[in-house]
Amino acid sequence: MADASLRDILDFAMDAAWQAGRITLRYFQTGVAVEQKADESPVTAADRDAETKLRELIATRFPDDGIVGEEHGDKAGTTGRRWIVDPIDGTKSFVHGVPLYGVMVGVEVDGDPAVGVVHFPALNEMICAATGLGCMWNGRAARVSEVSDMKDATVILTDSVHLHGRDEAIARICSRAKLVRGWGDCYGYMLVATGRAEVMLDPVMSVWDCAALAPILREAGGTFTTWSGEATIWGNEAIGTNGALFEDVMALIEG
DSSP states (O other): OTTOOHHHHHHHHHHHHHHHHHHHHHHTTTTOOOEEOTTSOEEOHHHHHHHHHHHHHHHHHSTTSEEEETTTEEEOOSSSEEEEEEEEETHHHHHTTOSOOEEEEEEEETTEEEEEEEEETTTTEEEEEETTTEEEETTEEOOOOOOOSGGGOEEEEOTTGGGTTOHHHHHHHHHHOSEEEOOOHHHHHHHHHTTSOSEEEESOOOHHHHTTHHHHHHHTTOEEEOTTOOOOSOSSOEEEEOSTTHHHHHHHHHO
């Protein structure tokens, strides 16, 4: 289906994320065994089984598309489309029984991150977007907030920001914010996309952490960039903003 529309692809991605999410719920809050990968990040049978399901669904519907996944590697494609999936973003939350983990499905079309779906199975929430189709949150339109002053902003950050040489920039940003909270992983970015927060900071990311987020934030009216302001999903770091505060955040990073 090389000629599939973005609407078709988005609808399929939403269903695939939902199906993978059902698999994660079979393991959630069950004491599932946790293994450590080579990079010391955790992985469970839920991660592996959910990604297997995603890849099977994609291979059946779009057999010639490329696939990149966190747990099962890369598959080359020939259509100009590449599916980039993270079966459980927030595995640490997942294994601790915290419901803020997400199933993430992103699609690059000719190098552009054009489709994104983030599904929170334990919260029964889904945020999705595709280029030109807007951003939806559980079936209703989603937009970033209109907050334009850092003194009114809610800033979200992961628990690892202080481990990667970002202390001074983080301190400047947080000192200007109204509220700072540690809702990490994809949940923080979705708070920004749905107008519940204004800034999300992450010093270390992989492409499967980013691919679904970029089109969602973009279509919701926000920004998704590296810490230097480059709009890419391949930068190994990320900042999400509501757009109105993007320049302020960049200035605070630079000091």
